[in-house]
Amino acid sequence: MARSGRHAVAEQLAMDGVRHVFGNPGTVEQGLLDALEEHPEIQYICTLQESIAVAMADGYARGARRPTVVQLHSGVGLGNGIGMMYQAMRGHSPLVVLAGDAGVRYDAMDAQMAADLVGMARPVTKWATRVTHPSSVLRVLRRAFKIAMTAPAGPVFVALPADVLDAANNEPVVPTSFPVTRSAPPKEEIDRAAALLAGADRPLIIAGDGVAFSSAQAELASVAEILGAPVWGADWAEVNLDQNHPQFRGMLGHMFGEHSKEITTQADAVLICGTYVFPEVFPSLDGVFASGAPVVHIDLDPYQIAKSFPVDVGLVADPAVTLAMLADALTAVTTPEGRARAAERVRVMAEEDAEKRGSELARDESLREAYPIHAARFADELARQLPADAVIFDEALTTSPDLMRYLPASRPGGYFQTRGGSLGVGIPGAIGLKLADPSATVVGFTGDGGAMYTIQALWTAARYDVDVTFVVCNNSSYELLKINIEEYWREQGIPAHGFPTSFDLSHPQLRFDGLAEAQTVPAARVERPEEIAPTIRKALSHPGPFLIDLVIASRVPDLRSVAGAAKA
Known part of the structure; x- marks a missing residue:
């Protein structure tokens, strides 16, 4: 019996066990989104910007180890999501990215929002295509799922024109076939x-x-x-x-x-x-x-x-x-x-290994009561309070070595780090991990620079009451850029001097507790060592999202600041 292509797509997603679709709604996709409402087994996770939808789906795919669906809005939405699609490509995440366009019949018009969606997506995907006829909507969708999940896994893209989805569709709904790649060499x-x-x-x-x-x-x-x-x-x-x-x-x-x-x-x-x-x-x-x-x-x-x-x-x-x-x-x-x-x-x-670890722990102990806080002090206390099977999403970057001394990446499925070079994956990635495993205790780390890329992901966490503890390692700078430019100076024989002012995030001050609370996520700012333990207890016991704005010392002080302090 014929039904519309948009309803057929929703049926195919349900058949393949899709339980979440991550996206940001748009007009040319509205028919598909309306059809998804008829499938309560599929939850649409609404994000406020497309890069967040992709990063959240990336975290979900990493945790669930299954193809994960993302819906983006036409060319502008795809453009917003491409940076995170690159992240997914470098990290081999099996994302199936869907975007709508006005319709095949408008191709000659060069109308508003018209774009070469396949051309945009091709550099950041394993495979990119556009459905152009109602007889192959589900055939192409199943192919996309298969390609995304077949090793080496990676993101794929399918453009779905609105007129193709509105047309009658007679395709059968059958499970996607996934080839086995457990191959052995001679x-x-x-x-x-x-x-x-x-x-x-x-x-x-x-x-x-x-x-x-x-x-x-x-x-x-x-x-x-x-x-x-x-x-x-x-x-x-x-x-x-x-x-x-x-x-x-x-x-x-x-x-x-x-x-x-x-x-x-x-x-x-x-x-x-x-x-x-x-x-x-x-x-x-x-x-x-x-x-x-x-x-x-x-x-x-x-x-x-x-x-x-x-x-x-x-x-x-x-x-x-x-x-x-x-x-x-x-x-x-x-x-x-x-x-x-x-x-x-x-x-x-x-x-x-034992000698190196002993030296690092001794250094951490010498800085235990330091102000500003040394990140290892926080990690030590968090490790004491977390359950052994907690899951960590780590976008702390320059702070990661301090975290991993106390929260080691030891258990498969228990520790995920950023990959691909895109900032901003920490908050949405942790949300995706939690949705993939609702029973897990999930803690997501990010930096102040990374957090500002995707801070509105907290709204999604609040909307769906996603129980994640977010930690923003706030050192008021792009710390990694400081480390990298020091290496560049050494390579080029340039004497050390003050960092470019663009690396500094201290003026005006970023208050992540305030940004979280504006999105109805409870938060606390930690500035002194004695505040660490009670704040962690409060965050982990809170039934829902909670953010900790952790103010930490910079590992690479700016020579301009040092010179100013010396003059004072």
Whole structure:
């Protein structure tokens, strides 16, 4: 029986188990939004700006591990959402982004709001298309779901003209078919990889979120322990290895390739898994690995293997399956002497890790009562009050190392960091995580700069009573830019001097407690150490959203401010 295309789309979404649609309403999508009202099992999550809708859906997709639907409004709404769609693309989030237009029949008119939606979306999606005939609305929608979720996952875009959705539609509603990608490489290639890695004296593993997507954390740890190899993160924003594992060494350079190169050139054998090399803003163009060091790369995305640098063995295969096979092969070919050398490397790393942690904790203790507050003091107290299964969304950036000493990224599904370079994901991302798992205790961290990108997401949290504790790490500056420009000055031989005034956010003062309360979200400002514990208790016990405006010390004081204080 025929019904309109807009009703058919709503039926297809329900069939595929969609429970939330994140969006901002618009006129050319009003028919679809009206049809969704007839499906109470699908909740429309209204946001006040399109970038928030995408960021919220990104958080939801990361938590739920399923395709997540976003509705944007025509060209202007898509334009607003593109920055966060880039974030989702870099982070491999399976978003299905839908946007309406006035209709196919108006294509020749160059009318108000007319735009090449597919052309706009293509650079930030795996696939982008426009439905142009009523006979293929659901066919295209199912294809979009399949492409979004098939590894490597990522956002897709479908433009839905209003006249196509208003036309009669006879398509059947059937579940989307998702291919299985748990593929294994040939055994002889695994044996070749094991032979290249097993005899190394300075092996190195570079891993990323492809490990988490494959649930291959245990297999990665096993291979690392057999090799006695340090594990460095690249394009790593989830729990791919327990942060407290002695072989986890941290992240390679996010900004400058020379920082990564100092580490990677020390290895005499390299295993790359679930990531690409290298995800810096300014990557090294050559010489990233030592001459003669064999490189083995495992990933489900063939584009990423040998994309910029050659490899000796490239395996387009599932990380969990492949790492398990590699662990068996390494065990078979590793000599007793090799096992002893690997164990010694692990012992040394564990000692170094303990020494470093002890030094950091001692420093934190010396600053425990400091004013302005040292962020580690807050993190320590929060860790004492949070349940063990709490979920953290971390956009704290320069404050993240202080947080992670006390709130380690150890449990898969329990810690999510920002990725892709877009500011403003912290508040909406945490809301998405909570909607994906309503039973979880969720805490979302952001900075003062990032918070101002998407502060109106608090209105959505209030509207739907989303029980998240938001923490704004407020140091009155774009702190990361200070750190980056200091590196730039060193590279260019420029003497240190005052930061550009555009990095400063102190004048006028941002009051995030006031901004939250204006959107009916209770809030508290924390400025002194003694205020920390009671405020955390109040936030965690509050049944609904709560924001903490945490005023913290800057890690990089401005020389202009220092000079002014000295004169005073």
